[in-house]
Amino acid sequence: MSLTNASPEQAARAAKLSSRTLATLPVSARNAALDAIHDALAAAKDDILAANTKDLELAKKSAASGELSLSILKRLDLSRKGKFDDMLQGIKNVLDLEDPVGRVDLRTELDDGLVLQRQTCPIGVLLIIFEARPEVIANIASLAIKSANAAILKGGKESTESFKAISTVISKALAGTEVPNDSIQLVTTRDAVDPLLELSQYIDLVIPRGSNELVRHCQRKAHMPVLGHADGLCNLYIHSDADKDMAVDVVVDSKTEYPAACNALETLLVHEDVLESILPAVAEALIAKDVALRCDERSKAALIKHLSRDKASLLHDATDADYTTEFLDLILAIRTISTTPDNANSAVDAAIDHVNTHGSHHTDAIITASKSVADRYCNGIDSACKFWNCSTRFCDGMRFGFGTEVGISTNKVHARGPVGLEGLMIHEYRLSGSGQGAAMYGSGGKQFKHKKLPLV
Amino acid sequence: MSLTNASPEQAARAAKLSSRTLATLPVSARNAALDAIHDALAAAKDDILAANTKDLELAKKSAASGELSLSILKRLDLSRKGKFDDMLQGIKNVLDLEDPVGRVDLRTELDDGLVLQRQTCPIGVLLIIFEARPEVIANIASLAIKSANAAILKGGKESTESFKAISTVISKALAGTEVPNDSIQLVTTRDAVDPLLELSQYIDLVIPRGSNELVRHCQRKAHMPVLGHADGLCNLYIHSDADKDMAVDVVVDSKTEYPAACNALETLLVHEDVLESILPAVAEALIAKDVALRCDERSKAALIKHLSRDKASLLHDATDADYTTEFLDLILAIRTISTTPDNANSAVDAAIDHVNTHGSHHTDAIITASKSVADRYCNGIDSACKFWNCSTRFCDGMRFGFGTEVGISTNKVHARGPVGLEGLMIHEYRLSGSGQGAAMYGSGGKQFKHKKLPLV
Numbered sequence: 001m002s003l004t005n006a007s008p009e010q011a012a013r014a015a016k017l018s019s020r021t022l023a024t025l026p027v028s029a030r031n032a033a034l035d036a037i038h039d040a041l042a043a044a045k046d047d048i049l050a051a052n053t054k055d056l057e058l059a060k061k062s063a064a065s066g067e068l069s070l071s072i073l074k075r076l077d078l079s080r081k082g083k084f085d086d087m088l089q090g091i092k093n094v095l096d097l098e099d100p101v102g103r104v105d106l107r108t109e110l111d112d113g114l115v116l117q118r119q120t121c122p123i124g125v126l127l128i129i130f131e132a133r134p135e136v137i138a139n140i141a142s143l144a145i146k147s148a149n150a151a152i153l154k155g156g157k158e159s160t161e162s163f164k165a166i167s168t169v170i171s172k173a174l175a176g177t178e179v180p181n182d183s184i185q186l187v188t189t190r191d192a193v194d195p196l197l198e199l200s201q202y203i204d205l206v207i208p209r210g211s212n213e214l215v216r217h218c219q220r221k222a223h224m225p226v227l228g229h230a231d232g233l234c235n236l237y238i239h240s241d242a243d244k245d246m247a248v249d250v251v252v253d254s255k256t257e258y259p260a261a262c263n264a265l266e267t268l269l270v271h272e273d274v275l276e277s278i279l280p281a282v283a284e285a286l287i288a289k290d291v292a293l294r295c296d297e298r299s300k301a302a303l304i305k306h307l308s309r310d311k312a313s314l315l316h317d318a319t320d321a322d323y324t325t326e327f328l329d330l331i332l333a334i335r336t337i338s339t340t341p342d343n344a345n346s347a348v349d350a351a352i353d354h355v356n357t358h359g360s361h362h363t364d365a366i367i368t369a370s371k372s373v374a375d376r377y378c379n380g381i382d383s384a385c386k387f388w389n390c391s392t393r394f395c396d397g398m399r400f401g402f403g404t405e406v407g408i409s410t411n412k413v414h415a416r417g418p419v420g421l422e423g424l425m426i427h428e429y430r431l432s433g434s435g436q437g438a439a440m441y442g443s444g445g446k447q448f449k450h451k452k453l454p455l456v
Numbered sequence: 457m458s459l460t461n462a463s464p465e466q467a468a469r470a471a472k473l474s475s476r477t478l479a480t481l482p483v484s485a486r487n488a489a490l491d492a493i494h495d496a497l498a499a500a501k502d503d504i505l506a507a508n509t510k511d512l513e514l515a516k517k518s519a520a521s522g523e524l525s526l527s528i529l530k531r532l533d534l535s536r537k538g539k540f541d542d543m544l545q546g547i548k549n550v551l552d553l554e555d556p557v558g559r560v561d562l563r564t565e566l567d568d569g570l571v572l573q574r575q576t577c578p579i580g581v582l583l584i585i586f587e588a589r590p591e592v593i594a595n596i597a598s599l600a601i602k603s604a605n606a607a608i609l610k611g612g613k614e615s616t617e618s619f620k621a622i623s624t625v626i627s628k629a630l631a632g633t634e635v636p637n638d639s640i641q642l643v644t645t646r647d648a649v650d651p652l653l654e655l656s657q658y659i660d661l662v663i664p665r666g667s668n669e670l671v672r673h674c675q676r677k678a679h680m681p682v683l684g685h686a687d688g689l690c691n692l693y694i695h696s697d698a699d700k701d702m703a704v705d706v707v708v709d710s711k712t713e714y715p716a717a718c719n720a721l722e723t724l725l726v727h728e729d730v731l732e733s734i735l736p737a738v739a740e741a742l743i744a745k746d747v748a749l750r751c752d753e754r755s756k757a758a759l760i761k762h763l764s765r766d767k768a769s770l771l772h773d774a775t776d777a778d779y780t781t782e783f784l785d786l787i788l789a790i791r792t793i794s795t796t797p798d799n800a801n802s803a804v805d806a807a808i809d810h811v812n813t814h815g816s817h818h819t820d821a822i823i824t825a826s827k828s829v830a831d832r833y834c835n836g837i838d839s840a841c842k843f844w845n846c847s848t849r850f851c852d853g854m855r856f857g858f859g860t861e862v863g864i865s866t867n868k869v870h871a872r873g874p875v876g877l878e879g880l881m882i883h884e885y886r887l888s889g890s891g892q893g894a895a896m897y898g899s900g901g902k903q904f905k906h907k908k909l910p911l912v
Contacts, residue, residue, distance in 0.1 A: 020836060024836060108856070108857050110857065124838065124868055219656075223675065225681055246890075246891035249893055250891060252893070253894055356476060378886055379479070380476060382580065385884070386884060386886045387886075388889065389890055390892045394889075400564070412579045413579060414681075414870040415869075416882050416883060417883075428842060429851075433843070433847075434702075435699070436846045437710075439713045448855065450857035
């Protein structure tokens with residue numbers, strides 16, 4: 001890794017050049033580099049924490065004057081219990097993942113002695129833009145090296161000293177390995193983001209990890225593809241046949257397990273038939289966890305009937321805007337879903353319509369005892385993740401068993417949902433022949449065999 | 457299909473709405489729609505050809521005044537022998553392809569009664585922009601319906617009458633099927649492209665099929681991903697151990713089988729050891745096919761020595777710009793590749809370097825008797841398609857056995873190389889549980905099983 005004061009263009013060109021060397025290294029060389037980074041970071045713990053303390057001191061001043069939020073301050077702190085060790089363990093976890101490069105997923109004999117093969121290969125150069133958390137730099141460097149991609153990293157200014165310390169250590173560690181130093185570059189220049197977003201000749205993919213504003217900015221400005229989700233507006237629909245205890249458990253987990261996460265629940269849809277039988281228990285459990293409820297008229301009326309006066313007094317009226325707001329906080333919007341007489345599917349169809357028009361196509365769930373209702377809901381909604389009878393919080397690369405994730409994508413191309421190493425790969429086609437030309441084939445000539453071959 | 461005079465926003469919103477219905481239709485309903493379109497177009501052949509004649513008459517006037525190229529005029533003509541039948545057969549071919557929707561490629565038991573499944577689904581709404589060829593509209597409508605994607609089609613103005621006639625027929629045919637009419641919309645409004653490229657809330661992917669200028673314009677302006685290749689600057693390297701006859705056959709096919717195609721050869725790299733043994737035979741064969749050769753100093757000197765005086769007089773000096781020019785014509789740039797003493801890999805590495813810095817990462821080939829040299833070349837170059845001992849012209853969806861193609865992508869994400877139906881799909885995750893919450897798992901709680909299940 002080089003800590004670069006080079007111009008964005010110089011950094012990007014150097015990354016592109018080294019990416020071709022990195023792409024040809026065997027997995028043993030890439031894993032050896034991860035081992036070297038792990039050991040060097042472990043040995044330099046004191047220096048890194050000292051640098052982190054400098055960032056923290058500045059940040060505390062900004063927080064005291066109200067310029068910085070306390071949650072950013074918390075994320076900055078590398079000395080919190082277990083955080084440094086988690087960073088080191090993260091590198092080992094990536095090291096242990098299967099090699100994602102060179103996996104053959106198609107082999108076809110086009111004709112005698114003319115064999116086509118499709119195999120995975122790295123994308124090339126990634127631009128990864130992230131905000132405060134300093135440990136992310138080690139995590140991302142590991143993912144990039146494992147996947148044989150070069151990466152340009154641009155971190156938030158609050159973590160500058162931590163980033164510099166970590167990148168100096170990584171740089172020294174890489175110097176003793178086969179991974180080219182320019183493969184991972186930390187750009188610290190201010191205002192480097194916009195020029196980098198225009199360098200599509202060198203940079204193949206942008207991955208913004210941070211606020212919705214950052215993601216949207218990249219989507220508007222980038223000349224290359226952007227992988228990321230701007231919003232996580234997750235919905236959950238309680239159907240008329242839902243189990244009450246399950247509804248309580250799943251809604252409470254979806255809303256409160258980590259309210260600031262993109263996969264936390266933001267809007268609860270409730271079938272009119274269970275407004276008085278299930279919703280009050282759900283509301284009691286949420287209020288006990290300090291969740292503020294913003295209700296439509298019918299759900300509020302039902303709750304007022306069944307909740308104690310002091311709890312009912314905590315209810316708010318929902319506005320239209322509440323159903324399109326990602327609260328990222330202990331606030332939940334509630335809306336009643338009605339059935340049209342003589343149309344058994346009308347309620348689930350109304351829920352589908354709400355999710356498709358108000359949600360962000362991230363993760364949406366249903367609680368129902370009926371498989372056919374769940375299927376209708378899951379087929380109808382246009383979401384990356386469609387969950388039946390379980391919490392929206394399961395939408396996560398670790399929980400899905402991907403080992404690690406670079407983020408959760410609401411893109412409709414390339415990668416969607418939790419993105420692991422697979423999302424950092426693309427494929428190439430290799431065709432080996434024995435002198436064939438295309439003019440030999442076609443009407444009057446030879447015919448293609450197109451015989452599927454076993455993968456090797 | 458509706459032939460719409462609606463605003464770009466109205467058309468896009470209608471496409472988005474209908475895309476959710478289309479996404480839930482079984483393959484039988486989508487195939488029935490393709491059958492209906494096929495039969496209706498066959499029945500309306502005379503009307504369509506009459507409309508095409510109007511386009512042709514206007515185009516002939518433009519061609520006569522030099523405003524339109526003769527090649528566009530040729531592509532416009534639907535009455536050319538076999539063209540209408542090929543269009544009809546193309547619909548049948550798409551109909552016969554396997555259903556690309558709902559293919560399960562991952563199943564994991566996260567825990568007892570908590571099963572994750574990944575399956576293919578349509579992308580949503582495609583914006584397909586194309587130029588003169590009128591039959592493309594039927595081809596693309598078929599691909600969109602088969603893949604359960606809605607599509608907004610914007611055709612070149614030269615084919616307006618043909619497009620209107622075809623889309624009217626398709627619209628009537630779809631009216632009798634389950635495929636919503638708004639799923640396929642033809643936009644004829646002038647200047648609709650730029651507004652459409654900003655509607656990322658409705659349109660998920662842009663596929664420009666046409667000139668490099670059109671593709672670059674979309675890449676710069678679109679707020680959503682763009683699938684396409686701007687350039688096809690293909691290289692072929694003749695190594696020192698190449699077979700002479702094979703080199704002649706493969707180079708001639710790559711350059712002359714269809715010089716205007718993106719997969720045609722544009723630059724020939726020749727090892728210095730075979731400048732006098734192989735290159736003269738290659739040059740003779742190319743000159744016999746009217747190919748103009750633009751040579752560097754050493755290759756020109758070698759050819760002057762071995763060609764007859766009248767043929768040698770046809771050689772041109774190459775400029776630097778020739779090695780970055782996609783001629784799309786009977787012109788070939790030639791460059792000598794040298795070996796550094798005591799470095800056996802230096803020549804192939806120099807060829808790799810030329811390809812990576814001058815090419816367009818589309819299709820690049822090598823002629824060599826050595827598997828290890830071919831592997832070094834293919835590993836080193838950053839190309840969608842890497843060919844050994846065969847023509848660059850094989851880079852094609854039909855020839856690869858994909859049945860059809862929507863184009864050839866030089867993108868580094870989503871789809872790369874010839875893109876078939878697969879490139880019009882993305883995946884979704886479905887998780888079914890029995891009331892699980894995420895808070896149950898983790899330190900002190902339950903552990904995930906992450907057990908791989910067989911695909912069903």
